[in-house]
Each structure stands twice: as C-alpha cells, then as structure tokens.
Amino acid sequence: MSAAIGRVDTGTAVSAVAKRLLDYLTSGTIEPGTRLPAERQLASSLGIGRSAVREALAALEILGIVDVRPGSGTYLRGSASELLPETLNWGLMLGAPRTKELIAVRSQLEIFAARLAAELMTDAQLHQLGNHIDAMRSNLGDRTRFIEADLKFHLLIAQAADNQVLFDLLQSIRSLLRVWVERGLAREEEAQLALDEHSRVYEALLTRDPNAVEAAMSAHMLTAGHRLERTLLQSTVEGVAG
Amino acid sequence: MSAAIGRVDTGTAVSAVAKRLLDYLTSGTIEPGTRLPAERQLASSLGIGRSAVREALAALEILGIVDVRPGSGTYLRGSASELLPETLNWGLMLGAPRTKELIAVRSQLEIFAARLAAELMTDAQLHQLGNHIDAMRSNLGDRTRFIEADLKFHLLIAQAADNQVLFDLLQSIRSLLRVWVERGLAREEEAQLALDEHSRVYEALLTRDPNAVEAAMSAHMLTAGHRLERTLLQSTVEGVAG
DNA sequence: ATAGATATTTTGGTCCACCAATTCTTTGTA
DNA sequence: TACAAAGAATTGGTGGACCAAAATATCTAT
Numbered sequence: 001m002s003a004a005i006g007r008v009d010t011g012t013a014v015s016a017v018a019k020r021l022l023d024y025l026t027s028g029t030i031e032p033g034t035r036l037p038a039e040r041q042l043a044s045s046l047g048i049g050r051s052a053v054r055e056a057l058a059a060l061e062i063l064g065i066v067d068v069r070p071g072s073g074t075y076l077r078g079s080a081s082e083l084l085p086e087t088l089n090w091g092l093m094l095g096a097p098r099t100k101e102l103i104a105v106r107s108q109l110e111i112f113a114a115r116l117a118a119e120l121m122t123d124a125q126l127h128q129l130g131n132h133i134d135a136m137r138s139n140l141g142d143r144t145r146f147i148e149a150d151l152k153f154h155l156l157i158a159q160a161a162d163n164q165v166l167f168d169l170l171q172s173i174r175s176l177l178r179v180w181v182e183r184g185l186a187r188e189e190e191a192q193l194a195l196d197e198h199s200r201v202y203e204a205l206l207t208r209d210p211n212a213v214e215a216a217m218s219a220h221m222l223t224a225g226h227r228l229e230r231t232l233l234q235s236t237v238e239g240v241a242g
Numbered sequence: 243m244s245a246a247i248g249r250v251d252t253g254t255a256v257s258a259v260a261k262r263l264l265d266y267l268t269s270g271t272i273e274p275g276t277r278l279p280a281e282r283q284l285a286s287s288l289g290i291g292r293s294a295v296r297e298a299l300a301a302l303e304i305l306g307i308v309d310v311r312p313g314s315g316t317y318l319r320g321s322a323s324e325l326l327p328e329t330l331n332w333g334l335m336l337g338a339p340r341t342k343e344l345i346a347v348r349s350q351l352e353i354f355a356a357r358l359a360a361e362l363m364t365d366a367q368l369h370q371l372g373n374h375i376d377a378m379r380s381n382l383g384d385r386t387r388f389i390e391a392d393l394k395f396h397l398l399i400a401q402a403a404d405n406q407v408l409f410d411l412l413q414s415i416r417s418l419l420r421v422w423v424e425r426g427l428a429r430e431e432e433a434q435l436a437l438d439e440h441s442r443v444y445e446a447l448l449t450r451d452p453n454a455v456e457a458a459m460s461a462h463m464l465t466a467g468h469r470l471e472r473t474l475l476q477s478t479v480e481g482v483a484g
Numbered sequence: 485a486t487a488g489a490t491a492t493t494t495t496g497g498t499c500c501a502c503c504a505a506t507t508c509t510t511t512g513t514a
Numbered sequence: 515t516a517c518a519a520a521g522a523a524t525t526g527g528t529g530g531a532c533c534a535a536a537a538t539a540t541c542t543a544t
Contacts, residue, residue, distance in 0.1 A: 014527095015304045019329050026334045038495060049528050051293070054496085058297035059304045062257045063335060070496045071536030080337020084326075084418065085344070087305070091322030091410050093268035101407040108354045112347070165343040169411075256497095280525060291498050296526085312526045313505030485544100492539070499532080506525070513518085 008046050017048065017056035025065060025076055032078025036066065039074070085165055089172040097176060103228050106173045107221035109166060110154065114201065114217035116161035118210040125160050126205060129153060133195070133202050140191045147182055153198055157205075177228065184224075184231040197223055250288050259290065260298035267307060267318055274320040278308065281316070304330070322410035326417035333421040338474055341422065345470050348415045349463035351408060352396065356443065356459035358403035360452040367402050368447060371395060375437070375444050382433045389424055395440055399447075419470065426466075426473040439465055 005024050008017060021042075024030070036042070039057070043050040057074055060066045064081040068074045092102070121129075135149035151174065158167045174181075185191050197220040204216035247266050250259055263284075266272070278284070281299070285292040299316055302308045306325040309317045319325075326332050333341065363371075377391035393416070400409045416423075427433050439462040446458035 014300045015327075015329060018304055022330060022334075026331065040495085050530090051296075051528055054293075055297050055300035058256045058260075059301035062260050062298075062301040065335060068496070069536080070534070071494080073495060073536095080340060081335040084332055084336055085340050087325050087418070088411060088414050090264070090268045090307070091325055091414050092407065093270055094318075094322050095270075095274050095320075097270065098407050101405045104405055105351075105354075105407050105411065108350060109347075112350045163343040163346055165340060166347050169347065282525085292500095293498060299526095310526070311506080313524080314507075315525060487544085488542085490539100490541075492537105494537070495535080497532105497534070499530105501530090502528085504525100504527070506523105508521105508523070510521070511519085514516090 005042075005045060008048055014052055014055040014059070017046065017052055018059045020046070021056055021060060022065065025060075030076050032076050034076045035072075036074040036076065085168060088165070088169055092169075092172050092176060099177070099180065099232055100229060102173055102176055103225050106170070106177065107218075107225055109170055109173070110157075110221055111214055111217045113158045113161040113163075113166055113170060114205070114213045115210045116163060116166075117157045118205060118208050118213040120162050121157075121160040121205060121208075125156060129156055129202055129205065132156065133199055136191075136195050136198060140188055140195065143182070143185060143191070146191050146194075147185060150181075150185075150194065150198065153202075157201075180228050180231050183235070184227040190227065193223065194227075247284075247287060250290060256294050256297040256301075259288065259294055260301045262288070263298055263302060264307065267302075272318050274318055276318045277314075278316040278318065323413045325414055328417070328420070331421040332418050336418060341419070341474055342471060344415060344418055345467045348412070348419065349460075349467055351412055351415070352399075352463055353456055353459045355400045355403040355405075355408055355412065356447070356455045357452045358405060358408075359399045360447060360450050360455040362404050363399075363402040363447060363450075367398060371398055371444055371447065374398065375441055378433075378437050378440060382430055382437065385424070385427060385433070388433050388436075389427060392423075392427075392436065392440065395444075399443075422470045422473050422477075425477070426469040432469065435465065436469075 005020060008020055037045070039050050039053050043053045046053065057066060057068060061068045061074075063083055064079065065077060066074050067077050132149045132153040136146055136153070139145035139149060154170070154174070158170045161167065185194060197216075201213065201216040201220055204212040207213075247262060250262055279287070281292050281295045285295045288295065299308060299310060303310045303316075304327075306327045307319060309319055311317065336344070374391045374395040378388055378395070381387035381391060396412070396416070400412045403409065427436060439458075443455065443458045443462055446454040449455075
C-alpha cells in the first residue's frame with residue numbers, strides 16, 4: 001500500500017504530505033478500519049522523515065480521518081469529520097467583531113430556522129415553546145430570567161429546524177451578540193415589546209404555516225435588530241463621550 | 243500571552259493540544275497577523291514537549307488558522323477567508339448529513355447576498371459580473387475555467403453585498419462544498435444549465451429589483467442544491483459498491 | 485494438543501542534538 | 515551620523531536514540 005502513495009520531495013510542506021495521504025485515503029480503495037503502514041514505513045516510502053509523517057498524521061487525526069493508537073498503529077476511520085463543520089464558527093470568532101453585519105446575517109438565519117421549524121416542529125416542542133413564552137411573561141421584571149427564556153425560545157426553534165450546521169451557527173452568533181442582547185433589554189418596556197414579538201412568532205408556529213412564521217420572525221428580527229443597533233450606537237456614543 | 247493558554251497534562255492527545263490553541267486563537271483577543279510564541283516557549287508554557295506543539299501547529303496550519311514560517315515564527319492568519327485552503331478536498335470529510343445541511347444554509351445565505359447586492363452593486367461590479375457570465379459561456383467545455391468563472395460570479399455578488407461576515411461565511415462554505423460542485427459539473431449539459439441559471443440571476447441584478455433577484459437566485463440554488471445532492475448520493479452509492 | 489505465562493518485536497510518543505532560515509545586533513566604512 | 519555588511523541569536527525543520535504501549539512469538543505446564 002505505501003508504495004502506491006509515491007514519494008514526495010524532502011522539505012515538502014507537511015500540508016502537502018497530508019494531502020498526499022488524504023487523497024489516497026479518500027480514493028475509495030481503502031476500507032474503513034484498515035491499518036495504515038507504520039510511520040517508519042510511510043516515511044521510508046514517501047522519502048521523508050518520520051517527524052513529517054507524524055505531523056501529517058496528527059492533522060488527519062484531528063480532522064477525524066484516522067485513529068492513531070499508540071503501540072498498535074494508525075487506522076482509517078471512514079467516519080464524517082466532526083471538526084470541519086466547526087470551521088464556520090471559528091471564522092466568526094476571528095478578528096474584530098462586526099456586530100452590525102452579524103445582526104443582519106443572524107436575522108436571515110433565524111428566519112430560515114423558523115421557516116424550517118414551521119414544518120418540522122413536534123407537538124411536544126410546540127408545547128415547550130409555549131412554556132418559554134409563559135416564562136418570559138412571568139419574568140418581565142427579571143432581566144436575567146427573561147433573557148434566559150428568550151434564549152431557550154430561539155434554541156428550541158433552531159433545534160426543531162433539524163439542521164445541525166444551522167443550529168451551531170446560530171449558537172455561535174448568539175454568543176457573540178449576547179452582551180448586546182442583554183443591554184438592549186434593560187428596561188421592562190423593552191421586554192414587553194420583545195414578549196409581544198415572540199408571542200406572534202409562537203402563534204404563527206401554531207398555524208404551521210411557513211409563510212406566516214417567516215413574516216412573524218422577520219418582524220421580530222427587524223425590531224430586535226433595531227434594538228440591538230440602537231444599543232450599539234448608544235454604546236459608541238458613550239464611548240466617544242467617555 | 244502563552245501564560246494565558248494554561249497548561250495541559252503530559253500525554254494529552256495532540257488533538258487536545260490543537261483544540262486548546264484553537265480556542266485561544268479564536269477567542270477574539272488575538273489580532274490577525276500576530277506572531278505566536280515560539281514552539282519552545284509554547285511547549286514550556288503548556289508543559290508538554292515541542293514535538294506535540296509542532297504536531298498541533300501543523301494541523302492548525304493545514305486548516306488555515308496559522309501560517310508557519312521557518313526561522314521567523316508562527317502567525318495567526320488574517321481572516322476567515324483563509325480557512326480551509328484549496329489544497330485539500332474538505333468536502334470529502336464532511337459526511338452526507340452535514341453536507342446536505344450545509345447546502346441548505348448556503349442557499350439561504352447566497353439568496354441573502356444576492357438580495358443585498360441588488361441594492362448595493364455598483365455599475366462597475368455589474369459590468370464585471372457580465373464578464374464572468376461571458377467567461378462561463380466561453381468555457382462550457384473547459385470545466386476548470388467554467389468553475390473558476392462560476393466561483394468569481396458568486397464571489398462578486400457576496401462582495402457587493404458589503405457584509406464581511408456574510409462574505410467570510412460563504413467563502414468557508416464554498417471551501418467545504420467545492421469538491422461536490424466540481425463533480426456536479428462534470429458534463430457539458432450540466433454546465434449549460436448552470437450558465438442559464440447564472441444568466442437569469444445576472445439579468446435580475448440588472449433590474450436592481452431585490453425581489454426579482456431573490457427569485458432568480460432561489461431558483462438557481464434550488465437546482466444547484468439538487469445537483470449537489472445528486473452528486474453526493476452517487477458518490478455514496480459508489481462507495482458502497484466499491 | 486492446548487492454554488497460559490513470559491519474552492521479544494513492533495508500534496507510536498518524547499526528547500535532544502544539530503541544521504536551515506530568518507531576524508536582530510554589532511561592527512566597519514563613508 | 516547613516517548605512518551596509520558581518521556576526522550572533524532565535525526561529526522552525528530533521529533525524530536518531532530511547533521510552534511507553536500493544537501485538538506477536540516462544541516457552542512451559544497440563
């Protein structure tokens with residue numbers, strides 16, 4: 001098998017070694033569970049050092065392609081990478097926050113989630129959603145609990161959307177926007193408005209009509225987005241004055 | 243800086259070391275372009291050997307998170323756009339369920355980008371978009387060039403949308419779906435269909451009517467999504483038969 | 485002949501010395 | 515004093531020795 005991979009030039013970047021190995025492992029000719037040749041053998045076949053082989057294999061292990069077992073060998077896993085979908089979320093975390101842009105993207109994703117949920121939500125989930133509305137209503141004067149119920153409301157919708165990538169993305173975005181959401185709901189009148197909006201989304205979900213749900217969530221996102229941006233602007237103004 | 247990462251236990255899997263570094267690098271407190279501490283220093287701070295650090299950093303480099311320069315140091319890369327470099331077929335590692343989810347999320351984001359672009363696109367950008375359509379038309383028989391023009395078409399729309407978060411997200415998603423896009427355009431008839439769809443999006447953008455643009459991009463995404471899923475399914479079936 | 489214990493071999497993991505590449509500091513010259 | 519060149523220090527890259535873990539082979543007892 002290692003003869004089939006071919007040699008690479010000494011000094012080749014470890015990424016190129018990884019690519020060579022990956023191309024071979026994803027060529028479809030290797031069965032999951034197969035044991036790869038030993039590091040020393042791979043190094044010899046590829047014409048590079050064992051360190052480079054180890055580094056390439058470490059990357060493939062992190063990506064979930066192979067399973068490295070000390071004393072035993074390296075095995076092809078053949079299962080889906082759990083790490084790769086997370087790259088979308090890393091991208092959100094790199095560099096300076098772009099809050100206004102995040103707010104816009106988040107709106108679209110929340111609307112999409114709601115639309116999917118309109119068709120997929122179970123009765124039990126709908127019932128639970130009602131509980132979150134009740135919790136928000138009961139805690140108009142308690143910001144922490146209100147926000148918690150608010151968050152659970154959105155979480156449940158994203159869950160009901162049955163799209164893990166979407167769910168994870170929304171989670172990451174929410175964590176980035178969390179501080180602004182909390183600041184935007186500082187007063188009880190604002191909480192009341194937010195409750196009204198959530199109630200409308202909930203009522204639309206009860207109809208299970210995707211268009212109605214989309215309209216209600218769009219309205220909520222529009223208002224919530226303005227609330228967030230106002231909070232952001234106030235903060236900027238205070239920053240200038242401060 | 244390295245003191246802020248904390249120590250890890252000796253014998254910790256290199257994947258855990260990579261995760262630790264990754265969490266730190268995506269914490270938002272590090273500026274892109276920043277030089278990380280030297281490998282020897284990281285090893286000391288983390289309480290592990292330099293080999294383990296090297297292996298973890300090698301993985302992060304392959305993922306596009308860092309840039310390792312011999313003799314100079316290791317640098318945090320600039321942006322989300324640099325994640326998942328083209329050298330590897332990332333999409334092959336994702337698995338069918340996550341890939342399908344990603345296709346759905348991508349559709350929504352592309353539609354959103356197109357809608358924004360309808361209002362924001364400059365005349366120069368519109369003209370350039372027409373050039374990409376021409377390039378696609380001229381290269382129906384040359385898959386590599388066709389796909390390159392296809393990609394540039396979408397890139398330009400995302401750019402015109404003037405939302406960096408959205409742009410970066412779409413970039414990462416494209417990296418993850420690239421291999422399936424390429425395989426899905428294997429035949430000239432498929433390229434012709436794709437060209438027709440892109441032309442309709444372009445014509446709608448010429449009107450600058452967001453609703454028309456949304457409708458055209460939605461239609462394109464629906465067809466393209468089916469094409470992608472069909473390609474994915476064929477690959478899965480072949481894998482089983484192989 | 486078979487099962488269990490022990491020894492040996494093979495595998496991945498770690499460490500260190502040394503080399504290649506780059507950066508920083510010092511020295512020499514105009 | 516400013517600039518260029520040389521030297522030293524720092525950085526990542528490589529290979530080999532040795533250790534830890536697991537697999538395989540050999541030996542012994544029944």
